[in-house]
Amino acid sequence: MAADTVGAILLAAVTLYAVLGGADFGGGLWDLLAGTTAGGREPRALIDETITPVWEANHVWLVFDLVIFWTAFPHAFAAVMTTAALPLWLALAGIVVRGAGFAFRKELTTLAAQRLAGAAFAFSSLLTPFFMGTVVGAIAAGAIPADSDRASTAAWTSATAILTGLLFVAACAYLAAVYLTSEASRRGNGPLRAYFARRAIAAGVVAGALSLAALATLHDASRLFYDRLTGRAVPLVIAAGACGLLVVALLAAALLRGRRPRGLRLVAAAGVAAVIWGWGVAQYPVLLPGTGVTLSNAGAPHQTLVAVIVIFIIAALVIGPSFALLYRLQGRRLLGEAGQGQWPAAGQGEE
Amino acid sequence: MPGGYLAATTAAAVVPARAQMATTLGFHIILACLGIALPTIVLLAEGIGLRRKDETALLLARRWSQAMAVLVAVGAVTGTVLSFELGLLWPGLMRQYGPVLGFPFGVEGLFFFLEAIFAGIYLWGWRRLPGWAHFWSGVPIAASGILGAMAVIAVNSWMNQPGGFTQSGTTITSVSPWAVFFSRAAAYEMPHMILAAYMVAGFTVAGVYAAGILRGRRDRYHYAGFSLGFVPAAILTPVQLVVGDTAARSIAADQPVKFASMEYVSATSRQVPEWLAGVYVNGKVYGGIKVPDLDSLLVGFGPGTKVTGWDIAPPAQRPPAAWLIHLCFDAMVGLGSLLLLLGLWALWAWWRQRRLPAPRLFWLCGAVSGLAAIAAMECGWVVTEVGRQPWVVYGLLTTSAAATRNGGVVATLTLVIIMYLVLGAATIAILLMLSRRWRRGESSEAAVPYGPPVDEPPAAGAAGPGPGRP
Ligand code: HDD
Ligand code: HEM
Ligand code: HEM
Numbered sequence: 114m115a116a117d118t119v120g121a122i123l124l125a126a127v128t129l130y131a132v133l134g135g136a137d138f139g140g141g142l143w144d145l146l147a148g149t150t151a152g153g154r155e156p157r158a159l160i161d162e163t164i165t166p167v168w169e170a171n172h173v174w175l176v177f178d179l180v181i182f183w184t185a186f187p188h189a190f191a192a193v194m195t196t197a198a199l200p201l202w203l204a205l206a207g208i209v210v211r212g213a214g215f216a217f218r219k220e221l222t223t224l225a226a227q228r229l230a231g232a233a234f235a236f237s238s239l240l241t242p243f244f245m246g247t248v249v250g251a252i253a254a255g256a257i258p259a260d261s262d263r264a265s266t267a268a269w270t271s272a273t274a275i276l277t278g279l280l281f282v283a284a285c286a287y288l289a290a291v292y293l294t295s296e297a298s299r300r301g302n303g304p305l306r307a308y309f310a311r312r313a314i315a316a317g318v319v320a321g322a323l324s325l326a327a328l329a330t331l332h333d334a335s336r337l338f339y340d341r342l343t344g345r346a347v348p349l350v351i352a353a354g355a356c357g358l359l360v361v362a363l364l365a366a367a368l369l370r371g372r373r374p375r376g377l378r379l380v381a382a383a384g385v386a387a388v389i390w391g392w393g394v395a396q397y398p399v400l401l402p403g404t405g406v407t408l409s410n411a412g413a414p415h416q417t418l419v420a421v422i423v424i425f426i427i428a429a430l431v432i433g434p435s436f437a438l439l440y441r442l443q444g445r446r447l448l449g450e451a452g453q454g455q456w457p458a459a460g461q462g463e464e
Numbered sequence: 465m466p467g468g469y470l471a472a473t474t475a476a477a478v479v480p481a482r483a484q485m486a487t488t489l490g491f492h493i494i495l496a497c498l499g500i501a502l503p504t505i506v507l508l509a510e511g512i513g514l515r516r517k518d519e520t521a522l523l524l525a526r527r528w529s530q531a532m533a534v535l536v537a538v539g540a541v542t543g544t545v546l547s548f549e550l551g552l553l554w555p556g557l558m559r560q561y562g563p564v565l566g567f568p569f570g571v572e573g574l575f576f577f578l579e580a581i582f583a584g585i586y587l588w589g590w591r592r593l594p595g596w597a598h599f600w601s602g603v604p605i606a607a608s609g610i611l612g613a614m615a616v617i618a619v620n621s622w623m624n625q626p627g628g629f630t631q632s633g634t635t636i637t638s639v640s641p642w643a644v645f646f647s648r649a650a651a652y653e654m655p656h657m658i659l660a661a662y663m664v665a666g667f668t669v670a671g672v673y674a675a676g677i678l679r680g681r682r683d684r685y686h687y688a689g690f691s692l693g694f695v696p697a698a699i700l701t702p703v704q705l706v707v708g709d710t711a712a713r714s715i716a717a718d719q720p721v722k723f724a725s726m727e728y729v730s731a732t733s734r735q736v737p738e739w740l741a742g743v744y745v746n747g748k749v750y751g752g753i754k755v756p757d758l759d760s761l762l763v764g765f766g767p768g769t770k771v772t773g774w775d776i777a778p779p780a781q782r783p784p785a786a787w788l789i790h791l792c793f794d795a796m797v798g799l800g801s802l803l804l805l806l807g808l809w810a811l812w813a814w815w816r817q818r819r820l821p822a823p824r825l826f827w828l829c830g831a832v833s834g835l836a837a838i839a840a841m842e843c844g845w846v847v848t849e850v851g852r853q854p855w856v857v858y859g860l861l862t863t864s865a866a867a868t869r870n871g872g873v874v875a876t877l878t879l880v881i882i883m884y885l886v887l888g889a890a891t892i893a894i895l896l897m898l899s900r901r902w903r904r905g906e907s908s909e910a911a912v913p914y915g916p917p918v919d920e921p922p923a924a925g926a927a928g929p930g931p932g933r934p
Contacts, residue, residue, distance in 0.1 A: 416641065
């Protein structure tokens with residue numbers, strides 16, 4: 114019982130990382146594709162403005178996910194970290210380069226240096242979700258042995274794993290484009306709204322196609338998993354598809370009629386959440402498909418599981434309102450550049 | 465255990481894995497210290513600025529915030545590296561003890577959230593949040609820095625003095641989370657580390673402005689910047705030495721082999737001398753000053769006190785490189801004592817003349833005080849971590865049993881070193897660039913990434929010579 118609850122908590126925390134942190138990666142992707150310095154100026158400015166105050170807080174979900182994973186399911190954690198070591202190292206390198214590149218770019222003044230830092234930020238925003246996706250794909254395809262003590266390249270280069278990696282990239286791009294469409298609307302910037310709406314539709318279509326392709330490869334790679342996805346998890350799969358279609362319809366309407374789309378972000382996030390929960394429901398109660406490692410026998414005693422539940426409840430009570438405050442202030446555009454306020458009349462108080 | 469996972473075979477990767485852990489931790493810990501203590505110092509400046517309507521203090525606070533935005537980002541990514549490394553380099557540790565360490569790490573996660581969320585508000589809210597509201601949005605950052613540090617140090621303390629759980633074979637059967645959190649070593653490690661963080665941050669801030677003063681920038685701005693860092697750090701230094709002394713005595717009792725390496729006690733005996741510096745090779749100490757009976761005196765307040773030597777443990781269970789542990793310990797204590805003297809010097813001058821000391825030597829020492837505090841802190845960690853060898857969890861799990869069996873650690877180690885060199889150099893370069901720009905009185909940011917060179921609106925701080933100009 115406690116183990117199932119913690120499993121749900123882990124999945125919820127992963128979902129939050131995906132819909133919050135994922136969008137920040139997607140922002141980097143659109144930065145990469147924004148074209149020339151002059152032409153990409155406007156979209157890049159919007160991306161920068163929307164990511165800056167929140168990305169670190171969103172990023173903490175990843176750390177939190179890791180902690181819950183190793184605390185509650187240490188055997189599965191050690192197996193994944195060992196077997197999929199290479200893509201995890203690469204994703205990690207991407208995280209470092211992305212965070213540093215983003216923070217540095219803001220403070221640089223020469224165009225060449227900004228470009229270098231910006232390219233580092235944008236390119237690693239592509240790599241990190243891809244490699245994380247291959248790890249999730251490897252888990253889903255049952256390629257992580259329970260008592261693994263060696264890395265395996267085959268595990269994360271299967272068709273399922275690669276497709277999942279690409280799917281992660283597309284999903285991040287999709288979420289980011291949807292969020293940015295809303296942000297552009299809120300600023301009353303019609304052309305920019307259309308710019309991101311078109312990209313959101315494109316990314317949504319690609320993400321949908323990649324999901325179906327990944328599902329198809331599971332048919333051979335992990336039959337049981339496939340059957341469950343098309344069996345007991347089917348309501349969630351349908352929900353995911355419906356959310357995707359609804360978002361595309363809303364975006365198309367916004368493009369054609371020039372009206373401000375409402376509720377977009379929530380629906381898009383719900384669609385991604387439905388995919389993640391579909392995965393969870395299909396796997397339940399197995400943690401590493403193809404092995405005997407389940408939620409309840411992955412190595413943690415009862416008290417540890419209870420401690421995780423308590424921490425999560427406290428997190429919900431304390432962190433939830435704090436996040437709400439952060440997003441609210443950001444939504445009202447009260448958060449600008451660091452340290453730049455109304456500067457005191459300079460020269461005063463000097464002597 | 466399936467497949468003899470934790471079989472006592474030596475993992476080939478253990479040496480590069482340790483080197484990588486040490487590199488990444490040694491780097492992260494500097495940013496962590498700044499993350500723990502800098503918010504307090506910034507708030508001190510902002511509070512003084514708001515209360516006394518002191519524009520200089522407000523300007524300092526605002527500029528430090530801008531530097532903090534860079535430091536916090538680097539701290540966050542290097543911290544994430546550590547979280548991954550715990551699994552990637554030490555799967556044996558996490559597989560077995562993950563559920564025990566989980567509670568403190570989870571608590572740490574809570575405080576990371578608070579820290580990151582309020583940093584988002586505080587750092588980016590200068591422009592549009594009203595004065596005191598902005599100040600209060602910074603208080604949770606300072607508080608969660610301290611509480612988060614307690615949580616991480618809880619993990620390290622537990623590794624030194626494990627307890628609060630039961631196991632059968634390699635399976636953990638029960639855990640009492642609070643007993644894990646407050647292990648025996650936590651009593652001194654937590655305060656010692658938090659004080660170290662305040663010393664590092666305070667002396668580093670002071671050092672930056674002392675360097676400016678040495679270059680002739682003797683204005684109120686620079687003296688204020690120096691004092692806001694120096695005063696808290698200097699006040700905490702004597703407290704730190706008392707806590708460190710307590711730590712040493714606890715270690716003599718609880719981790720005697722570590723203590724023996726710190727003090728070159730090769731055989732259990734009474735009237736043990738204290739070695740100041742000196743290199744131990746094959747049973748002999750070269751160089752160094754030998755003070756008779758002092759070690760016994762320090763451990764038990766009497767020359768007759770019996771001190772346990774490393775001979776109680778078989779050679780395979782003694783830490784390697786006693787000389788390294790000993791020299792690092794002496795360096796930490798020595799640097800701490802020098803920093804204490806520096807503080808006393810300032811106190812004396814203040815008492816006699818109501819001003820900071822004038823001699824150039826004082827400002828030279830002030831300029832390097834930050835580096836000294838960082839060096840003391842890094843040395844302390846070498847004592848703790850190398851002194852615990854060959855154990856990763858003292859007495860329970862050896863480091864080599866915890867290490868990954870994957871190849872390629874040499875490659876990741878090489879990449880990590882290159883990446884961190886670049887990261888460190890870039891961080892320092894950016895901070896220097898910010899300070900140059902401030903000195904020219906420019907406002908600080910390009911409004912748009914990749915914008916053509918931006919014309920700063922004059923209202924944004926370029927109106928006239930900024931304080932802090934040469
Ligand atoms: C500014 C930094 C600083 C200064 C001035 C000192 N220390 Fe320290 N020391 C540290 C910073 C530090 C630390 C933060 O690096 C460590 C590593 C682990 C810890 O909890 O604190 C540490 C560890 C550490 C340990 C080992 C703890 C362990 O293995 O668990 C001992 C015995 C001491 N210290 C003792 C002292 C003494 C006797 C000092 C001065 C008289 C002293 N320290 C000054
Ligand atoms: C919560 C805090 C910390 C944890 C959980 C931790 C954990 C570890 C682990 C798992 C290892 C590898 C196993 C071992 O050699 O025992 C290690 C090694 C090491 N760590 Fe720490 N560490 C912490 C803090 C630090 C810090 C801040 C430093 C800063 C310099 C540091 C320096 C080292 C060094 C030098 C080694 C290598 C020891 C050797 O090779 O002999 N540690 N640490
Ligand atoms: C193995 C040991 C460690 C791990 C796994 C670790 C992990 C992390 C992680 C994941 C972050 C980023 C959180 C974010 O996204 O904002 C972080 C930041 C931080 N860590 Fe560590 N850490 C370790 C050691 C330490 C130690 C020894 C300290 C100090 C006592 C420390 C203090 C901090 C602080 C204050 C921050 C905030 C970042 C900043 O403001 O610069 N950490 N750490």
